[in-house]
Amino acid sequence: MIPIVGYADRWSVAPSETIEFKVSSQFKQQYSARLVRITCADPNPDGCGIIEQDLSNVFQGEFPSKLKEVQLGSYGVVSVSGKLPHVNRFSLAARVWPTLIESGHQGLICLIDRRGNQLLELCLNSDGQVAAHVVGQNNECQFATEFLIRRRSWYQLGISVNLEASLISITQKSLEPEFNVFDTGQVEFRCEFLPSLRDVDQIFIACSGGGQPSGFYNGKLEQPSIFNTERKVADDVGMFESIESQSVLASWDFSKSISSPTIEDIGPFQLDGNLVNCPARGMKGSKWSGKEMSWKHSPKEYGAIHFHEDDIYDCNWKSDFEFKIPPDFRSGMYSMRVECENSYEDIPFYIRTETGKPQSKICIVVPTFTYTVYNNQARSVDAEMYKRMVTERGLRPWNPDDVQTFGLSTYNYHSDGSGICYSSRLRPSLTMRPNYMTICRSYGGSGMRHLPADTHLFAWLEHLGHQYDVVTDDDLHEYGYELLEPYQVAISPSHPEYHTSNTLDAIYSYTRNGGRFMYLGGNGFYWKVALNEHYPGMIEIRRAEGGIRTWASEPGEYYNSFDGEYGGLWLRNGRPPQKLCGVGFTGQGDFQGTYYRRKYDFDEKYAWVFEGVDDEILGDFGLSGGGAAGFELDRADFSLGTPINVAVLASSETYPDHFVLVPEEMLTHLSTRTGEPASELIRSDIVIFETPKGGYVFSVGSISYCGSLPWNNFDNNISKITENVLTRFLSNWK
Secondary structure, X not given: OOOEEEEEOOOEEOOOOEEEEEEEEOOOOOEEEEEEXXXXXXXXXXXXXXXXXXXXXXXEEEEOOOOOOOOOOOEEEEEOOOOOOOOOEEEEEEEEEEOOOOOOOEEEEEEEOOOOOEEEEEEEOOOOOEEEEEEOOOOEEEEEOOOOOOOOOOEEEEEEEEOOOOEEEEEEEEOOOOOOOOOOEEEEEEOOOOOOHHHOOEEEEOOEOOOOOEOOOOEEEEEEEEEEOOOOOOOHHHHHHHOOOOOEEEEEEOOOOOOOOEEEEOOOOOOXXXXXXXXXXXXXXXOOOOOOOOOOOOHHHHOEEEEOOOOOOOOOOOOOEEEEOOOOOOOEEEEEEEEEOOEEEEEEEEEOOOOOOOOOOEEEEEOHHHHHHHOOOOOOOOHHHHHHHXXXXXXXXXXXXXXXXXXXXXXXXXXXXXXXXXXXXXXXXXXXXXXXXXXXXXXXXXXXXXXHHHHHHHHHHHHOOOOOEEEEHHHHHHHHHHHOOOOOEEEEOOOOOEEOHXXXXXXXXXXXXXXXXXXXXXXXXXXXXXXXXXXXXEEEOOOOOOOOXXXXXXXXXXXXXXXXXXXXXXXXXXXOHHHHHOOEEEEEEEEEEEOEEEOOOOOHHHHHHHOOOOOOEEOOOOOEOOOOEEEEEEEOOHHHOOOOOOEEEEEEOOOOOXXXXXXXHEOOOOOEOOOOOHHHHOOOEEEEEEEHHHEEEEEOOEOOHHHHOOOOOOOOHHHHHHHHHHHHHHOOOO
């Protein structure tokens, strides 16, 4: 257990707005909170070390410690309030596609009375069998089939209740029968304390209700229903064939309202429900034909929801305190530091300026979409090395390999083996914190990525004496180009990988309307993500065909549930990053960097980039992997939209064997898309080009580039050429 931990209700806040903080503390005494301004969050002694400013004079306070719980697991809940009638015969039924059969008791449809007690449940028992769980005032019993149920195979399941005869039957029918597999049949049992539907107050779907939800189901579930079977149906599970008939009492059609947390009941009582913890929607169901790939085109084929025992959206912690940003407060990166005894937690956030009121000429676009997508990524770190480096450098000791209380990232798998396609910022983060080491390698340098790594840029700018403002991806998505328009230079740091069409439009408009843009990272503008007004703070990613990815979406599930648009790479959506910034993702290896070799055959009008730099070899040093050109690399490619006026200033070379070409560049095991050898395409290019109305773009195509800026107290050739570009971009040069 982490002693003290918390999160904020947003990434970004403007002057005169309020940000709320939610903290869980296991201590008995009060904890303190104070404001800190962050300039550098990397404690590596080979760099500039931690640089921060205590702002207790702006905000500080003490608050009571409260230990708060986190509920993982997604499910649906329906308020019935006695609306169901009494019938002597009724059935519960659903189609299921289980993915983690023997993980313990898993509820499918659970009926709850007014006192919060279970009445009747269709479930998978702890042995992975289809079962009926019946609870009376003084009795409890569970009945189960002995039929096999297969993982990742569709079944129709049902339990039928006959109150007059005190009988309950369980029906299991395979919708994908296999030779010599006995997984279809019906069994009947006597039970003297069967419930009436009139007593039902709530219905839980995909978990066991009553008190604290538990027994979360893993797998797809489709059309959970309740039927009046006073008129006997020959095949109880054949009720689905007459779903629109008068026998329906309730039937939740998951093919409706796919982009919302609502589950719609098409039955006569309109018992609509709500989903908790955002299970995956837009999932192909038992009727999927393969003829349509978009749920918008054929919603009936996408009538399934994939539930997981480890889904998480919003921890729903109450706010403990809030901070109202003073008017005209300086833009930048801040942290609310909460402390108790010898433990502390940093809760970082960003303060932007009021729209249209810049405080400087420079704007940093903080990639908070990427931060959210990677939030709580487990990477299978070397535990002993990690602990040693934590002790030596004073790093944060917690990592998601050890602590998974708050869920994982979209770079991980659910416990049932399916890829995680949603990630939220409304939960404590172990990874997006100052002092957090992501990469634990002997050659990894600081091992910083994302939020702490991007502070290398902040420290560099402040070392040079530059003021800067910040806006986040969240801001840019909401407000668009008008946020960037007042700035002479906009800078994107180490890894702006995930974007919406809104954020791409804003940056593209900025660069094509006289703005000067510095892309100082790698693998940027690569994946398309979706947001949804029903789930503020949540991001969806479908890892569709192509791309380096830790998991792949199932065929037919490439379209986002949040907006219905095709997901995957921006390249596959007709917006390759080369069109925006001149370079695009081409190769990746371990967290190791090499150098650039300067070119001499570019347009002489860019000779000023190398003023004060006589070296041919650039960036063979750095805090990120030991070199400026490392980990994930971007190159120029005119066939993918690199502007024809691009000047390639330098290219990297000499990569270890663990670097590979991205899969979208490979046609066969021997041939690449361009026809060039794969080894020649694994490189990073530094480019510059002019855009309309006096705009310019400078791109470096490497994640590890910013890690070289602070090297040798900022006195190095990478720092110098970057300074040359920034200085020129800030001038009236055309």
